[in-house]
Amino acid sequence: MAAAPLIPAYDFVAPPATGLSIQSISHLSWIFLSVTAENYDQSLEFIPQNFSRFQFLVDVSTLGSDATQIKQLLNVGASKVITSLKQLESLRDPKLQIEDDRLILAIPRGDNYTREEFENAIRDTSLGVFVPDVADVGSVTGWLEEYGTDNRPPVYISFKSKPVLEEVIDLVKVNASVIIDSRELTADSKKEDGLLNVGTIYANALKSDRTDGLFTTLVVDEQGVALGLVYSSKESISESLKTGSGVYQSRKRGLWYKGATSGATQELVRIDTDCDGDCLRFTVRQKGKGFCHLETRTCFGSSTGIGALQATLQSRFASAPEGSYTARLFNDPKLLRAKIMEEAEELCDATSKDDVAWEAADLIYFALTKCVSAGVSIADIEKNLDAKSLKVVRRKGDAKDKWANGQKPQEVAAAAPPPPAPSKPIEVPVQKETESDRIQMTRYSSAALSSNELEAILKRPSQKSSETIMGIVNPIIKAVREEGDKALLGYTQKFDRCPDLKSTVLKAPYPESLMTLTPEVKAAIDLSYENILKFHAAQKEAKPLVVETMPGVQCSRFARPIERVGLYIPGGTAVLPSTALMLGVPAVVAGCKTIVFASPPRPDGSITPEIVYIAHKVGAEAIVLAGGAQAVAALAYGTQSVPKVDKILGPGNQFVTAAKMVVSNDTGATVSIDMPAGPSEVLVIADKTANPAFVASDLLSQAEHGIDSQVVLLAVDLSDDELQAIDEELHKQAMALPRVDIVRGAIAHSVTVVVDTIDKAFEVSNLYAPEHLILQIADAKACVEKVQNAGSVFIGAWTPESVGDYSAGVNHSLPTYGYAKQYSGVNLATYVKHITSSELTADGLRSLGTAVMDLAAVEGLDAHRMAVKIRLDHMAKSS
Incomplete structure (x- = not known):
C-alpha cells in the first residue's frame, strides 16, 4: 500500500x-x-x-x-x-x-x-x-x-x-x-x-534518468496483467488525468491518445508509481480488440488463464453461439447452480495436487460464468478480496449447520440464498482464541449395527465417478500415444508446474551431482535395500516344477522375468523413495532386463536425489520426469525418448489408477499392471493389552498420507476410559505433526468400531480387507490364522506398520480399497511370468490320444483331432 x-x-x-x-x-x-x-x-x-x-x-x-x-x-x-x-x-x-x-x-x-x-x-x-x-x-x-x-x-x-x-x-x-x-x-x-x-x-514527484526526461510506464489491466510498456511525460500525465483515458508520450509523434485511430481506447482507472518513483503504472480498462497494434490484448501475446476465460465468457454472454454449452449455462440458472455445487464437492474431495488444480479450474469456470451473468468482473472479485484482507475483527469462521453437519451439496441446493448484508457494518466482538477442534474418530458399537449399517460405516471415502476420471484420462493417453514426447512434456510442464523443463527423460548413467545425500540417508537406503533384497530373493523358485501326470506324459512349469518394467513412484504430497526401493529391488532379483522409473519432477524440473540414487543402485535405464496419466501412457506406448515397457507397477492417485486400467485393456499397448490401487489405509485390532500411544501412532502413520486415506480401529471389548485414552493420544500426537491438516481430513472419515470378541474383530477385518492390518492384541501371532483378507499383517506391539513401509524387507506396494480380497501385494512373482511345457513319449500319446480326439470331436475342432490321429496312425504303420 x-x-x-x-x-x-x-x-x-x-x-x-x-x-x-x-x-x-x-x-x-x-x-x-x-x-x-x-x-x-x-x-x-x-x-x-x-x-x-x-x-x-x-x-x-x-x-x-x-x-x-x-x-x-x-x-x-x-x-x-x-x-x-x-x-x-x-x-x-x-x-x-x-x-x-x-x-x-x-x-x-x-x-x-x-x-x-x-x-x-x-x-x-x-x-x-x-x-x-x-x-x-x-x-x-x-x-x-x-x-x-x-x-x-x-x-x-x-x-x-x-x-x-x-x-x-x-x-x-x-x-x-x-x-x-x-x-x-x-x-x-x-x-x-x-x-x-x-x-x-x-x-x-517522479524521477527520470533518461536524457529526454520521459518516464517508463507499465500499462496493466485491473487484474495487474501487463498490457504493454510505454512512456509518459509531464504533459501526457496531465492530459491523461484530465481526460480520464490512456494518454502517453510517443517518442516520434508526441502526445499519443491511445485508440484515437484504432478504436482500442482505454478508460483510466488509476495511476500510481513504484517504490523509487521512477516508473509509472497505469491501470486501465482496455476497450476494442486489445492494447497491441497486432490486435492482441497485450504486447506479450494473447491473454491466458482466468483473464482469458473472463474475456471468452463475456463474449459468449454478449453473443453466444447457438447450442453452445456456455449459452445453456447463462440461460439455465438452475443448471448453473447445480454445476457450481457439484464442482465444489469434487474440489473438496480432491487430494493430490493435480486433482485439486483440475477441480479448482472446473469450479472457477462455473463460478465465473455466474459472475459474468451478473455483471461481476474479476476486478470486482479482487476488490472484495482486498476488502476482506483489511478486516481486523476476527470471526470464529465455523461452517453453517447445513454444511457442518455433513450434508451433501445436492441436499441443500434448493436452500434460499442468505439475506443481503446490511448497508451499515455491524461490530462483531473479537472471538476469544479457542483450542482447535479435536481430531477424533467417530465411534460405533458393532452390537448396535446391522450388517448393512456396518458395511456403510466401513465404506471408503468416495472417489470421483469413473465417467469424470475417464473424461480426463482418455484425452491425455490419446495425446501421449499420438504425439509422444511433445505431449508428455506439455502435460508435465502444466500439471507439475515446471514451465522451464526441456526434457522429460533422465538417462543412465546418472551424474553424481544428482545423488548428493547425507551419510545417514544413504546408509538407511542401503540397509533397506539389503533387507528387501534378502526377503524377495528367498521367494525365488529353486527349480522348475516337473510332474508326470501319467506314464509318458510329463508337464512342467518354469519362471522367466518380465523383460521390461515401468515403475511409477508418486510425488504428490510426499516424496517416496521407499516406493522406488519396493518396486526396484524385486525387479533386480527377478532379472528384468529393462527397468524404467517414472516420477513427477519438482517445480525446478529436478528429481529428488534419493530416487536418483535408488535408480542407480537397481540399474534403472532411465527416469521419466512425469507423473499422472501422462507418465503411465508414456510407459505403456513408449515415446521418442521413453522406452516402452511390458508391465507397469506402482501406486498413484485416481488418475494414475484409471490410466493403468485403460492401457492394460488396450491391445495396442500390450502392457499389464500390478493391481488396482486407491488411497492408503490401515486397520488396527486392539484389545486391553494394547498401549494407547502405540495404537494412536499406528493410526496416524497412515492418516498422514492424504485426506482421502482412511484408518479403522477395531476395539475389542474396550471400556469408555480405555477408548478415551486412545482418543487423547490420537489428538495429542496429531497436533504435533507437521501434516496435521492432512491428518484432520483423513480422520474425518475414519471410525472406531467396538466389538465384543476377537473373532468378531477378524470377521469385520476380513469384510473390510485392509491394505495394512495391525494386530495389537494378546497372542497376536497365533491369531494370524484368522486373517483371510489383508495386504500385509503387522504382528504384535513392537511391529509398527512403518517398518514394513521402509526397511523390514516386506513390500509396501499393496492392494487397497478392498482389493486385498482378490490381489496380492507386490512380490517377486509380480515380476515374472510362468511358462508351462508338456513332453510326451509315444506310449504317452497312445495312452492320452483317444481322450484328446474324443473331446476335440465334441467341440467340433477337427484339426485338433487330426493332429493326434495322424501321429497314432503313423505309429500303427511303423509297428
Whole structure:
C-alpha cells in the first residue's frame, strides 16, 4: 500500500461542488478523510461503498481513544489510520492484532515544530508520520532533505493555509505525500484557473534518468496483467488525468491518445508509481480488440488463464453461439447452480495436487460464468478480496449447520440464498482464541449395527465417478500415444508446474551431482535395500516344477522375468523413495532386463536425489520426469525418448489408477499392471493389552498420507476410559505433526468400531480387507490364522506398520480399497511370468490320444483331432 505523492482530502458529508471531482480523485488511488465523532457513522457507510475506488487514509487523531471505533474503521476498509500518541498506545495492544503498517502517528497540532520533535516522531520506522497544518513548509522540506528520503517511514504533510504550488513540488520531490483539500485541486487548469493542477504535482514527484526526461510506464489491466510498456511525460500525465483515458508520450509523434485511430481506447482507472518513483503504472480498462497494434490484448501475446476465460465468457454472454454449452449455462440458472455445487464437492474431495488444480479450474469456470451473468468482473472479485484482507475483527469462521453437519451439496441446493448484508457494518466482538477442534474418530458399537449399517460405516471415502476420471484420462493417453514426447512434456510442464523443463527423460548413467545425500540417508537406503533384497530373493523358485501326470506324459512349469518394467513412484504430497526401493529391488532379483522409473519432477524440473540414487543402485535405464496419466501412457506406448515397457507397477492417485486400467485393456499397448490401487489405509485390532500411544501412532502413520486415506480401529471389548485414552493420544500426537491438516481430513472419515470378541474383530477385518492390518492384541501371532483378507499383517506391539513401509524387507506396494480380497501385494512373482511345457513319449500319446480326439470331436475342432490321429496312425504303420 505505497502512498501516492498527492492525496486529495475530501468532505464526504458535504461533497464540494467545485475543485477535483470524486471520479478524478479515484485516478490518484488514495483519498484522505477526516473522521470525527460527528461524522463517524457516515464514514462507516462511505468507506465500504467506495472501497473499490480508493485506498483510504483516515485521520482519527481527534476522534477520541475508543479503540473499538478505530478498529471498526480499519475493518470496513480504511487502509491506514492517523492516530494520536495516546490512541497509538492502545491500538498496539497485541490482543487487537492490528499491524503497524496500518498506523500513522500524528505530530500534535501547533504552529511550531522543532527538528527534534520531527525526528523523534519518525524514528520508529515501522510507522508513518503525519505532520498536520504545516505553516513553515521550507523548514519541513529542509528537515526531510537532511534526514534523507531512503529507509524512512512515509511522511504525510497537510497545510495550515492555502498551499502554494512551488512548496508542494518541493515536498513531493523529497518523497513526502502531500494532503490537499480537493477544493484546491483540478485536473483541467484551463477550466478552473487558480487551482493546483494534479498532473503537475504528480509529474514533479517522479524521477527520470533518461536524457529526454520521459518516464517508463507499465500499462496493466485491473487484474495487474501487463498490457504493454510505454512512456509518459509531464504533459501526457496531465492530459491523461484530465481526460480520464490512456494518454502517453510517443517518442516520434508526441502526445499519443491511445485508440484515437484504432478504436482500442482505454478508460483510466488509476495511476500510481513504484517504490523509487521512477516508473509509472497505469491501470486501465482496455476497450476494442486489445492494447497491441497486432490486435492482441497485450504486447506479450494473447491473454491466458482466468483473464482469458473472463474475456471468452463475456463474449459468449454478449453473443453466444447457438447450442453452445456456455449459452445453456447463462440461460439455465438452475443448471448453473447445480454445476457450481457439484464442482465444489469434487474440489473438496480432491487430494493430490493435480486433482485439486483440475477441480479448482472446473469450479472457477462455473463460478465465473455466474459472475459474468451478473455483471461481476474479476476486478470486482479482487476488490472484495482486498476488502476482506483489511478486516481486523476476527470471526470464529465455523461452517453453517447445513454444511457442518455433513450434508451433501445436492441436499441443500434448493436452500434460499442468505439475506443481503446490511448497508451499515455491524461490530462483531473479537472471538476469544479457542483450542482447535479435536481430531477424533467417530465411534460405533458393532452390537448396535446391522450388517448393512456396518458395511456403510466401513465404506471408503468416495472417489470421483469413473465417467469424470475417464473424461480426463482418455484425452491425455490419446495425446501421449499420438504425439509422444511433445505431449508428455506439455502435460508435465502444466500439471507439475515446471514451465522451464526441456526434457522429460533422465538417462543412465546418472551424474553424481544428482545423488548428493547425507551419510545417514544413504546408509538407511542401503540397509533397506539389503533387507528387501534378502526377503524377495528367498521367494525365488529353486527349480522348475516337473510332474508326470501319467506314464509318458510329463508337464512342467518354469519362471522367466518380465523383460521390461515401468515403475511409477508418486510425488504428490510426499516424496517416496521407499516406493522406488519396493518396486526396484524385486525387479533386480527377478532379472528384468529393462527397468524404467517414472516420477513427477519438482517445480525446478529436478528429481529428488534419493530416487536418483535408488535408480542407480537397481540399474534403472532411465527416469521419466512425469507423473499422472501422462507418465503411465508414456510407459505403456513408449515415446521418442521413453522406452516402452511390458508391465507397469506402482501406486498413484485416481488418475494414475484409471490410466493403468485403460492401457492394460488396450491391445495396442500390450502392457499389464500390478493391481488396482486407491488411497492408503490401515486397520488396527486392539484389545486391553494394547498401549494407547502405540495404537494412536499406528493410526496416524497412515492418516498422514492424504485426506482421502482412511484408518479403522477395531476395539475389542474396550471400556469408555480405555477408548478415551486412545482418543487423547490420537489428538495429542496429531497436533504435533507437521501434516496435521492432512491428518484432520483423513480422520474425518475414519471410525472406531467396538466389538465384543476377537473373532468378531477378524470377521469385520476380513469384510473390510485392509491394505495394512495391525494386530495389537494378546497372542497376536497365533491369531494370524484368522486373517483371510489383508495386504500385509503387522504382528504384535513392537511391529509398527512403518517398518514394513521402509526397511523390514516386506513390500509396501499393496492392494487397497478392498482389493486385498482378490490381489496380492507386490512380490517377486509380480515380476515374472510362468511358462508351462508338456513332453510326451509315444506310449504317452497312445495312452492320452483317444481322450484328446474324443473331446476335440465334441467341440467340433477337427484339426485338433487330426493332429493326434495322424501321429497314432503313423505309429500303427511303423509297428
